[in-house]
Amino acid sequence: MRFLFKTDYEDDIKLFPHSGYVVSYGLLIALLLIAPYVLSSYLMSQLVFVCIYATVGVALLILTGFTGQASLGHAAFLAIGAYTAAYLQKYNVPFPVYFLAAGLLTGIVGAMVGFPALRLQGIYLVIATISFAFIVEEILARWESVTNGNEGMRIKTLSLLGVAVPRDSPTFYFLCLAVLVLTIVGTLNLLRSPTGRAFVAIRDSETAARSMGVNVALYKVKSFAISAAITGFAGVLFAHKLSFISPEMFTLQLSIEFIIVILIGGTFSLHGAVLGAIFIVMIDPFLTYLKDDMPGIIAGVAATFGAGTEAAGNIQSKVAAFASLNGLKGAIYGIIIVLFVLFEPLGLYGRWLKIKLFFQLFPLYKRATFKRQKIYVKSERNR
Amino acid sequence: MLDFVQQLVSGVALGCVYGLIALGFVLVYKATEVVNFAQGDLMMLGGFFAFTFIGMMGLNYWIGFAGAVAAMALFGMLAERVVVRPILGYPQFSIIMATIGLGYFLRSVAGMIWGTDDFKIDTPFSQGVLRIGSLVLAYDKLSVIAATIILCALLYLFFNKTTLGTAMRASSENMLAAYYMGIPVKRVVSIVWAISAAVATCAGVLLAPITFIHSNVGLVLGLKAFPAAVLGGFGSIPGAVVGGVLIGVIESMAGFYLPEGWKDVAPYIVLLAVLLLKPEGLFGLHVRKKV
Numbered sequence: 001m002r003f004l005f006k007t008d009y010e011d012d013i014k015l016f017p018h019s020g021y022v023v024s025y026g027l028l029i030a031l032l033l034i035a036p037y038v039l040s041s042y043l044m045s046q047l048v049f050v051c052i053y054a055t056v057g058v059a060l061l062i063l064t065g066f067t068g069q070a071s072l073g074h075a076a077f078l079a080i081g082a083y084t085a086a087y088l089q090k091y092n093v094p095f096p097v098y099f100l101a102a103g104l105l106t107g108i109v110g111a112m113v114g115f116p117a118l119r120l121q122g123i124y125l126v127i128a129t130i131s132f133a134f135i136v137e138e139i140l141a142r143w144e145s146v147t148n149g150n151e152g153m154r155i156k157t158l159s160l161l162g163v164a165v166p167r168d169s170p171t172f173y174f175l176c177l178a179v180l181v182l183t184i185v186g187t188l189n190l191l192r193s194p195t196g197r198a199f200v201a202i203r204d205s206e207t208a209a210r211s212m213g214v215n216v217a218l219y220k221v222k223s224f225a226i227s228a229a230i231t232g233f234a235g236v237l238f239a240h241k242l243s244f245i246s247p248e249m250f251t252l253q254l255s256i257e258f259i260i261v262i263l264i265g266g267t268f269s270l271h272g273a274v275l276g277a278i279f280i281v282m283i284d285p286f287l288t289y290l291k292d293d294m295p296g297i298i299a300g301v302a303a304t305f306g307a308g309t310e311a312a313g314n315i316q317s318k319v320a321a322f323a324s325l326n327g328l329k330g331a332i333y334g335i336i337i338v339l340f341v342l343f344e345p346l347g348l349y350g351r352w353l354k355i356k357l358f359f360q361l362f363p364l365y366k367r368a369t370f371k372r373q374k375i376y377v378k379s380e381r382n383r
Numbered sequence: 384m385l386d387f388v389q390q391l392v393s394g395v396a397l398g399c400v401y402g403l404i405a406l407g408f409v410l411v412y413k414a415t416e417v418v419n420f421a422q423g424d425l426m427m428l429g430g431f432f433a434f435t436f437i438g439m440m441g442l443n444y445w446i447g448f449a450g451a452v453a454a455m456a457l458f459g460m461l462a463e464r465v466v467v468r469p470i471l472g473y474p475q476f477s478i479i480m481a482t483i484g485l486g487y488f489l490r491s492v493a494g495m496i497w498g499t500d501d502f503k504i505d506t507p508f509s510q511g512v513l514r515i516g517s518l519v520l521a522y523d524k525l526s527v528i529a530a531t532i533i534l535c536a537l538l539y540l541f542f543n544k545t546t547l548g549t550a551m552r553a554s555s556e557n558m559l560a561a562y563y564m565g566i567p568v569k570r571v572v573s574i575v576w577a578i579s580a581a582v583a584t585c586a587g588v589l590l591a592p593i594t595f596i597h598s599n600v601g602l603v604l605g606l607k608a609f610p611a612a613v614l615g616g617f618g619s620i621p622g623a624v625v626g627g628v629l630i631g632v633i634e635s636m637a638g639f640y641l642p643e644g645w646k647d648v649a650p651y652i653v654l655l656a657v658l659l660l661k662p663e664g665l666f667g668l669h670v671r672k673k674v
Binding site: 064070116119120121122123124126127128130131132134135138141142252256259260263327328329330331333334335336337338341342345372374 | 466469470475479481483484486487490491494495606609613652654659662663
């Protein structure tokens with residue numbers, strides 16, 4: 001086990017505490033850079049979605065994970081970003097301009113949502129953000145002169161400095177990756193600055209933060225604005241990737257998906273957003289794979305364990321019938337959420353940390369290290 | 384004027400449905416401070432149980448109704464035991480996510496078992512209307528209003544007058560202290576989930592003639608009932624019904640008098656406005672934290 005010797009504050013807030021970080025993240029970046037030349041085009045497309053979802057995940061982590069303000073309205077921010085891009089593109093505005101404009105506009109809307117949210121706590125905040133998302137969805141469907149209503153809007157191919165960047169080209173993937181990496185680095189810097197520390201203080205105890213001199217209202221609005229702006233940037237990429245947007249894409253379902261991203265990844269670290277995004281995006285191809293191959297595999301296993309050919313065929317058709325049931329995906333989704341909340345509350349990144357610690361401390365690892373404290377005196381109501 | 388009254392009555396009937404679902408939210412919240420996002424889906428499941436008993440097995444309406452309520456009460460206890468009890472005492476966000484997951488699961492499983500068609504239950508109130516002058520009131524809507532008033536009164540008395548109700552309020556304030564006082568907190572929580580699932584079933588069965596039963600009905604109505612509960616101030620039983628009626632009336636008035644599109648958002652706009660002025664809802668208690 002490595003012990004870091006810190007002598008001053010600068011040591012404590014380093015982005016790369018030791019050389020191991022540089023090597024492992026360097027390797028990861030190198031792998032991601034050669035990915036388009038190795039992976040199939042389908043997987044590349046999924047990887048682009050991973051980048052977009054992870055960007056939104058980081059945005060949501062700033063608000064929910066680090067400032068402690070739950071939001072079920074991030075699909076609306078994504079929609080505002082996407083529609084701004086689509087609208088400005090109609091007037092031949094160049095990509096860098098509408099990219100920044102989308103982020104700016106979404107940030108302003110985020111701040112506007114943040115102000116009323118100042119007075120709301122917990123469940124009231126959740127319902128307020130849901131209401132906001134519904135209202136935005138309805139506006140998108142009704143404001144036909146701008147958004148083209150329920151017909152949806154088409155987005156032309158991205159053109160960056162005069163060069164066309166099709167949505168399935170490696171360049172587009174590099175663009176999404178760059179946005180994700182910049183977002184992560186920017187957020188890491190934000191979190192080690194006074195602003196980020198104020199966010200964490202508000203999450204841990206609003207009263208304590210206020211008595212330490214943190215301007216709670218200001219930082220909450222800031223958190224909303226930053227989170228919304230990043231989601232707006234992601235929205236532009238999302239619109240380009242799909243090349244067609246309509247209001248029914250940005251429903252509560254999508255907001256819940258974003259929350260699931262950070263919940264499954266882990267809400268206490270930015271790693272969580274990326275891991276969660278990989279999980280959510282890759283679950284679809286995985287389920288398709290299960291549906292196609294699982295019946296054969298199970299029948300094969302049954303045959304090896306002495307079941308006759310007829311029985312094995314019977315099992316195969318039964319499993320196939322089960323796998324092609326309509327709502328299976330939703331059921332698996334639900335079970336995954338419940339299982340994560342019950343058994344892995346720290347998410348995938350938490351599991352990684354546990355495994356790492358297990359090997360670092362080898363015979364001395366204790367389960368209780370990661371045990372959460374239960375609070376039976378309810379504080380949510382009297383906060 | 385007649386249009387107005389007609390809209391008002393149908394708004395109140397619709398609102399009572401929201402209120403009934405909101406009652407389930409409030410019950411669970413009042414006793415455990417858990418927000419159950421799967422409440423609408425419990426209602427949907429209750430409706431399907433009743434449909435199975437009445438429509439498919441051909442039982443008498445009232446027997447089927449009672450059977451569905453009993454089955455759902457057991458199911459509510461099961462859901463509490465499996466999903467909620469292990470995480471009781473953890474931050475509210477975890478519990479919200481767990482119930483959202485439960486909702487997903489119930490919706491898909493119901494879709495697998497009963498298919499995705501709309502179902503209708505024949506009730507004694509399905510046909511017939513009450514005429515007062517030129518005002519026409521359908522019996523199925525009146526039955527919803529009546530049931531809501533009765534259930535609301537019963538639950539209000541239960542919470543404020545009985546020992547079990549007092550125990551529930553105590554365990555919501557402070558589970559540990561309630562446990563020290565000899566209240567079997569686990570059993571109390573279990574019972575309150577059973578009651579709330581039973582109330583949800585009542586809503587589902589009464590609703591069946593009006594909106595039909597399909598696997599997504601819980602999501603759609605749950606999302607309307609949730610603002611109702613918030614509007615009334617989470618944790619107040621009369622508040623839930625008043626909030627539900629307000630949402631229902633606003634929705635039906637907006638649908639009648641305002642241009643198309645307002646019907647769906649008007650309740651949310653009103654909700655946001657109320658939350659801005661009174662963040663704890665209309666009937667909510669505002670308690671300051673002592674430091």
